[in-house]
């Protein structure tokens with residue numbers, strides 16, 4: 731179990747790093763669009779639509795980052811891998827797939 735948690739911790743740290751990079755890239759793409767700026771081939775409508783897509787992706791990334799940080803905290807205080815709703819142990823296979831899981835499969839659905 732110890733060895734497993736270490737593996738999961740490494741995986742989470744890597745994911746957190748990836749997500750942080752993703753967030754800074756998305757933040758670049760969600761800057762306000764100046765009304766009179768020349769956008770080349772992109773029309774202003776396209777730019778606004780792209781901005782919406784990027785904002786949704788940015789929001790998802792931020793939510794995931796928060797969950798990963800909570801899970802990492804749980805690893806440190808030994809409450810990781812326990813379902814927050816029913817208290818059952820979350821199967822390792824699920825944790826390997828979704829390391830930020832805080833509920834078992836039954837409680838997640």
Ligand SMILES: [Zn+2]
Pocket residue numbers: 813814815816817818833834835836837838
């Ligand atoms: Zn549960």
